[in-house]
Amino acid sequence: MSNSTHNMSEKLVLYLDGVLPENEKAELEKQLATDTVLQEELDNLKLAKEAVRNYGLKQEVSGIHQQMMTEMQTPLRQIGSSRRIIRYTMSVAAGLLVIFAGITAYNYFTISGEKVFKENFRLYELATVRDYTWVPTIEKAYKEEDFRMVTALADTSSNPKYIFLSSVAYLQLNDPVEAIKGFQKILSMDKETGSASFKEESEYYLGLACILDKQYDKALQILQPIKDNPDHLYHEKVTGKLIRKVNRLR
Amino acid sequence: MEVIKNLSDKELISRLQSGSQINETVKDIYRNHFESLSWYVINNNGSRQDAEDVFQEVVVSFIDLVQKDKFRGESSIRTFLFSLNRHIWLNELKRRGRALAREEKYEKGQDRTEMDVSHFMTGREAKEQVMNLVGQLGETCRKILVMFYYNNSSMKDILESLNYENEQVVRNKKYKCLKQLEQIIAANPALKQTLKNLLHE
Structure with missing residues (x-):
């Protein structure tokens, strides 16, 4: 990017943020009226800003949602049209409760690291950018599984x-040892460079990899902070239920 | 003990528009409307989880519409939320390929006027695309941009929160992050169109 283009982009951002000095603002608006490329860049910046705002709102509501679901734990009512139906429903519910208790007991006694891993592992979804003409071979291979x-x-x-x-792929191939090496490498690289590239993603999947590798103490050391941090990308995935299960596996 | 006061429609809209006490305001919406709206989803082939997901989407859409001044109190908030909830859930069912029309049950004895909210709404995939777009930025970029453009935090607040050297460094970083998003949008006309439909609707 040339210096002048860079300067112009910076001006556009200042304009978007409403902090461009008045004299420069008038000049920029004149240019915008005739320069379609510049106008398009401004449109894209506005969309980017709106996308961030929308993302922030969704994140905030999601955090409140979790709190409210805990606060409002009362189960939701299904409709019933007569007492007979209610009685019938109650007897079915009682039967289901027995079955549920049986399943719970079965699950309790047959819990394993592999089972907990399978319940929680979802293949990481790579963002699809449809109009890119070139997709790296590795991403193509990943999408094709x-x-x-x-x-x-x-x-x-x-x-x-x-x-x-590649680490997620190792997990998919049931090789937690190699997966753990990969996730740890990313986390140590992030630490060295100060960047946070794939940091939160790696933390969560590292926790799951440790479960698969039967390193339950280590899994808890990684997963508990995610559960305690509502800002973590995978906060919602690490439920109290998951933590309890890993605790039982120790 | 916390005193929970029900807000009037007017108070609630005014709070959402100004962005003040948003946390308490959203909680108020949950306390007053979650159960009845979830009832609709659960009694129309949905699960508890579906009901929760749809309600969350309803709240986000509602706040967004209020903040863009597209809901001006033409109907009560309750009616409007119910219409959004119904619209989102029917769309989701359609997406799942279920024939709801003949199965749909309406709540008896409820005097609710439905609103046509279809022109406000876009599909779940489009919303997911926005989340993915911002989600693909690094964690630091996401934090800076969200703090600046959503929380309206000052450069000084961001500087203190993320431990940067000075405000100029934060400003440069914020510029680069926004520019990164801009370039992804510029390189992808289909995504741009989706964003336009969703964000400027």
Whole structure:
């Protein structure tokens, strides 16, 4: 990007934020009236700002939602049209309760790291950017679920995204040891560089990998802070139920 | 003990528009409307989880519409939320390919006027695209942009919160992060169109 283009972009951002000095503002507005490229850049910046605002709102509501669901734990009522139906429903419910108790007891006594892992592991979804003409081979392989290829392609990579994808691929291939190595590598790289590239994603999947690898204490050390931090990307995924299960596995 | 006061429609809208006490205001919406709106979803082929997801979407859409001055109290908040809830859930069912029309049950004895809210709404996929777009930024970028553009935090607040050296460093970082988003949008006309429909609706 040339210096003048860069300066112009900076001006646009100041304009968008409403902090461009009045004299420069008038000049920029004149340019915007005739320069369609500049106008388009401003439109994109406005959309970016709106997208952030929308994201922030959704995050905030999501945090409050969790609090309110805890506060309003009363189960929701289903409708019933007569006492007979209620009685019938009650007897069915009692039967279901017995079945549920049986299933719960079965689950309690047959709990395993692999089972807890499978209940919680979801393949990381790569964002789809439809109009990009070029997609890196590794991302293509990942989307096509060719996990062996993903691990091979990321073998010598130092790109955090590719190491992350390869680590998730190792999890999918039931190889938690290699997955753990990969996630730890990303976290130590982030620590060194001060960046946070795939940090939160790696923390969550590292926790799951430790469960699969039967390192339950370590899994808890990683998952508990995620549960305690409402700002963490995976805060909602780490439920009290998951923590309790890992505790029972120790 | 916390005293929970029911806000009037007018108070609630005014709080959402100004962005003040948003936490308490959203909680008020949950306390007053969650159960009845969830009832609708649960009794129309939905699960408790569906009801929760839909309600969350209703609240986000409602706040967004109020803040963009697109809800001006033409109907009561209750009616409006009910219409949003119904619209979102029917769309979701359609997406899941269920034939709801013949199965739908209406709550008897409720005097509710429905509003046509379809022109306010866009699909769940479009909303997910916005989340993915911002979500693909690094954590620091997300934090800076959300603090600045959503929480209206000052550069000084961001500086203190994220431990930067000085305000200029924060300003530069914020510029780069926003520019990164802008470039993704510029390179992707389909995404841009989706954003336009969703965010400027």
